[in-house]
Amino acid sequence: MACVVQKFGGTSVGNADRIKHVAERVVRTADEGRSVCVVVSAMGNATDELIELAARVSTRPHPRELDMLLTAGERIAMALLSMAIAELGREAISFTGSQAGILTDTAHGRARITEVRAHRVEEALQQGKIAIVAGFQGVSPEAHVTTLGRGGSDTTAVALAATLVAEACEIYTDVEGVYTADPRIVPLARKLNVLSHVEMLELSAAGARVLMVRAVEYARNYGIPIHVRSSFTDAPGTWVKKETETMEKAIISGIAHDSSEAKVTITGVPDRPGIAAQLFRTLATEGINVDMIVQNVASEGNTDISFTVPRGDLDSAEPVIDAVAKQIGARKVATDPDVAKISLVGAGMRTHPGVAAQMFETLAEAGINIEIISTSSIRISCVVRGDKIERAVRAVHDAFRLSEEFILEEVPSTSARDTG
Amino acid sequence: MACVVQKFGGTSVGNADRIKHVAERVVRTADEGRSVCVVVSAMGNATDELIELAARVSTRPHPRELDMLLTAGERIAMALLSMAIAELGREAISFTGSQAGILTDTAHGRARITEVRAHRVEEALQQGKIAIVAGFQGVSPEAHVTTLGRGGSDTTAVALAATLVAEACEIYTDVEGVYTADPRIVPLARKLNVLSHVEMLELSAAGARVLMVRAVEYARNYGIPIHVRSSFTDAPGTWVKKETETMEKAIISGIAHDSSEAKVTITGVPDRPGIAAQLFRTLATEGINVDMIVQNVASEGNTDISFTVPRGDLDSAEPVIDAVAKQIGARKVATDPDVAKISLVGAGMRTHPGVAAQMFETLAEAGINIEIISTSSIRISCVVRGDKIERAVRAVHDAFRLSEEFILEEVPSTSARDTG
Numbered sequence: 148m149a150c151v152v153q154k155f156g157g158t159s160v161g162n163a164d165r166i167k168h169v170a171e172r173v174v175r176t177a178d179e180g181r182s183v184c185v186v187v188s189a190m191g192n193a194t195d196e197l198i199e200l201a202a203r204v205s206t207r208p209h210p211r212e213l214d215m216l217l218t219a220g221e222r223i224a225m226a227l228l229s230m231a232i233a234e235l236g237r238e239a240i241s242f243t244g245s246q247a248g249i250l251t252d253t254a255h256g257r258a259r260i261t262e263v264r265a266h267r268v269e270e271a272l273q274q275g276k277i278a279i280v281a282g283f284q285g286v287s288p289e290a291h292v293t294t295l296g297r298g299g300s301d302t303t304a305v306a307l308a309a310t311l312v313a314e315a316c317e318i319y320t321d322v323e324g325v326y327t328a329d330p331r332i333v334p335l336a337r338k339l340n341v342l343s344h345v346e347m348l349e350l351s352a353a354g355a356r357v358l359m360v361r362a363v364e365y366a367r368n369y370g371i372p373i374h375v376r377s378s379f380t381d382a383p384g385t386w387v388k389k390e391t392e393t394m395e396k397a398i399i400s401g402i403a404h405d406s407s408e409a410k411v412t413i414t415g416v417p418d419r420p421g422i423a424a425q426l427f428r429t430l431a432t433e434g435i436n437v438d439m440i441v442q443n444v445a446s447e448g449n450t451d452i453s454f455t456v457p458r459g460d461l462d463s464a465e466p467v468i469d470a471v472a473k474q475i476g477a478r479k480v481a482t483d484p485d486v487a488k489i490s491l492v493g494a495g496m497r498t499h500p501g502v503a504a505q506m507f508e509t510l511a512e513a514g515i516n517i518e519i520i521s522t523s524s525i526r527i528s529c530v531v532r533g534d535k536i537e538r539a540v541r542a543v544h545d546a547f548r549l550s551e552e553f554i555l556e557e558v559p560s561t562s563a564r565d566t567g
Numbered sequence: 568m569a570c571v572v573q574k575f576g577g578t579s580v581g582n583a584d585r586i587k588h589v590a591e592r593v594v595r596t597a598d599e600g601r602s603v604c605v606v607v608s609a610m611g612n613a614t615d616e617l618i619e620l621a622a623r624v625s626t627r628p629h630p631r632e633l634d635m636l637l638t639a640g641e642r643i644a645m646a647l648l649s650m651a652i653a654e655l656g657r658e659a660i661s662f663t664g665s666q667a668g669i670l671t672d673t674a675h676g677r678a679r680i681t682e683v684r685a686h687r688v689e690e691a692l693q694q695g696k697i698a699i700v701a702g703f704q705g706v707s708p709e710a711h712v713t714t715l716g717r718g719g720s721d722t723t724a725v726a727l728a729a730t731l732v733a734e735a736c737e738i739y740t741d742v743e744g745v746y747t748a749d750p751r752i753v754p755l756a757r758k759l760n761v762l763s764h765v766e767m768l769e770l771s772a773a774g775a776r777v778l779m780v781r782a783v784e785y786a787r788n789y790g791i792p793i794h795v796r797s798s799f800t801d802a803p804g805t806w807v808k809k810e811t812e813t814m815e816k817a818i819i820s821g822i823a824h825d826s827s828e829a830k831v832t833i834t835g836v837p838d839r840p841g842i843a844a845q846l847f848r849t850l851a852t853e854g855i856n857v858d859m860i861v862q863n864v865a866s867e868g869n870t871d872i873s874f875t876v877p878r879g880d881l882d883s884a885e886p887v888i889d890a891v892a893k894q895i896g897a898r899k900v901a902t903d904p905d906v907a908k909i910s911l912v913g914a915g916m917r918t919h920p921g922v923a924a925q926m927f928e929t930l931a932e933a934g935i936n937i938e939i940i941s942t943s944s945i946r947i948s949c950v951v952r953g954d955k956i957e958r959a960v961r962a963v964h965d966a967f968r969l970s971e972e973f974i975l976e977e978v979p980s981t982s983a984r985d986t987g
Contacts, residue, residue, distance in 0.1 A: 170624075200643070204654065230629060241635050
């Protein structure tokens with residue numbers, strides 16, 4: 148029987164009525180003759196409330212105990228959903244991450260799935276039951292309960308879809324799919340019908356919050372089609388799947404932006420082999436998550452290195468950066484929390500020169516200064532002043548006419564070569 | 568190293584401040600050089616709130632899923648307590664019922680502990696850690712999560728005390744110990760310093776809510792001393808332990824009352840062997856919990872049978888009782904929800920005639936009619952009108968001078984023989 152994994156986020160199961168609504172949708176899918184494995188997050192703000200409770204008894208909660216605490220959230224949601232489904236006359240059975248065989252490493256709070264042994268889930272599905280699995284959680288080799296970090300439920304869903312050889316992994320959320328830009332900033336943003344795993348990966352990495360990077364990565368590795376859709380309507384959402392020859396060839400898929408990072412610039416760095424390695428190894432060891440890294444060609448034996456870090460980590464990162472800068476003999480460290488990043492993503496840009504130039508021109512015409520540029524074969528990212536980010540997103544969205552359906556084989560007027 | 572099990576109920580861990588308070592007490596005990604295993608209930612009304620949530624998505628929640636839901640409660644409490652202890656500089660580690668090796672049968676919602684395999688708890692204690700265990704929960708042979716029913720955390724604590732060969736099981740609660748009667752009804756009720764397992768068993772079975780019957784039963788079977796005490800003071804509470812020769816020989820330990828039951832009377836029951844068996848087997852099969860059973864000698868080939876059931880079960884019990892009454896050829900079934908039971912308990916009454924007579928006289932003098940009488944060797948119970956129960960408790964407490972210390976080897980004035 149065809150199998151589908153359906154994942155519902157915290158908003159979708161935010162209260163008893165919404166849980167009943169989700170139950171109806173799940174049962175409808177099962178009634179269509181498919182076997183259904185459901186993955187749920189904790190109800191509404193449950194996770195945040197538990198974190199707040201922890202903060203009231205402990206200044207620095209032990210990661211193992213914090214995971215023990217937080218996993219209560221999905222447990223409640225999954226049991227309630229299971230009951231609500233049974234109420235509709237369908238057999239359902241709920242499983243914790245551990246019971247569902249979600250094996251992880253030992254990194255509490257940000258564990259990675261190492262293996263999925265979903266025997267109990269498979270058995271339940273074979274018996275015609277609907278299986279409900281707690282997202283976000285797993286179990287370490289020492290039998291400690293672990294969590295996968297924010298957005299981990301998406302990864303649970305994709306991992307189960309891979310193990311169960313599901314025909315799709317449906318991610319139900321409070322938006323209708325993946326958009327060409329954040330609709331709160333660009334009212335004319337268009338819902339995408341389909342995009343490739345790689346494009347979604349770049350969008351997620353660049354700040355699109357609809358899907359977490361790790362879930363998309365997992366889906367790409369196992370070739371799992373993801374269907375991002377609204378839990379409040381029946382309209383089809385956005386398919387994220389393997390790139391194929393027949394896939395619509397939009398040059399640009401969409402724009403992502405990220406206002407959560409801060410910029411660090413180290414100037415006067417001696418241009419010697421191994422210097423960058425020393426810097427970023429130290430930051431990695433200290434657990435500081437570095438995103439964009441840009442280094443220019445050296446002049447007069449010195450170079451400048453810029454990178455971005457999550458703004459919340461800046462305070463703890465600064466002393467580490469200062470120390471390592473001193474060690475490598477750099478001249479100066481400057482930090483800047485008031486920045487934001489705009490990224491243009493599209494598999495089509497690989498074969499279309501001029502996209503980067505068009506983006507830079509558009510920003511210049513809007514009076515927005517570009518502080519850092521970084522590109523991949525299907526993405527161009529620019530760091531700009533934080534208070535300019537919304538204007539930047541709107542200007543670039545307009546320039547590439549992303550509100551219109553299918554921009555195929557055509558680049559907006561520009562004669563410049565792509566500088567990316 | 569001497570080991571102690573400390574159990575804290577829902578009120579004791581009702582909010583973050585109380586959890587910190589409990590953490591201090593636990594650490595104090597550990598600092599005295601004892602290894603400490605802590606058992607916790609869910610915070611405050613958490614269990615009731617989860618039950619309410621379940622009722623909002625399901626008219627009759629599946630017992631397995633209800634257990635999955637409810638066990639989130641202790642999970643939250645234990646993780647928070649573990650963090651609060653770590654905050655005080657002591658290593659702590661929390662375990663679910665399953666992780667602590669609390670193996671049970673498959674009766675969801677009222678599972679019985681079949682075995683305790685507390686290897687992980689023992690290992691933690693040996694490493695000098697404080698072990699925090701979720702009360703009320705276990706795991707069935709099919710690896711489903713189970714709960715032990717109301718008050719189940721007491722049983723968890725006693726079972727762990729037996730397995731860990733603890734010197735005592737301390738039950739921390741919101742009262743200061745076991746009293747000669749409910750202090751809300753009898754302001755002069757006296758806190759007992761010590762009583763035997765058997766006496767406590769009778770008091771619990773007769774409605775004293777401070778300790779659950781199954782926990783006391785378990786403690787008696789394994790000879791575990793229980794210390795019932797307040798989590799808000801350091802005053803010693805009540806010790807419940809093996810009856811010994813040197814134990815103070817009070818005739819009466821105390822009075823328990825129970826206003827939660829309803830009375831059922833079946834009249835004109837044919838006096839044939841096997842009739843009672845047929846009746847109560849049917850009720851047992853239907854899951855109706857029968858408490859007191861009284862049958863009088865037959866006259867003219869017929870007899871009357873009375874018994875009590877939890878008032879909440881009366882509606883579902885009535886059709887069953889009616890059917891079986893018809894089957895066995897009884898004349899009539901009468902039910903009465905407005906009753907209550909007063910019980911006088913004391914190991915000393917075994918050797919002191921006249922206790923029952925005194926109790927009946929006292930109730931008569933207070934103008935309270937006795938509807939059913941039932942006795943054991945150390946207990947006398949009377950069913951009276953529900954609205955008379957408080958007056959009955961006060962009158963009997965006065966008559967036996969239970970506010971005074973040590974009523975030894977002396978019976979209040981009466982010449983009648985014990986009719987029990």
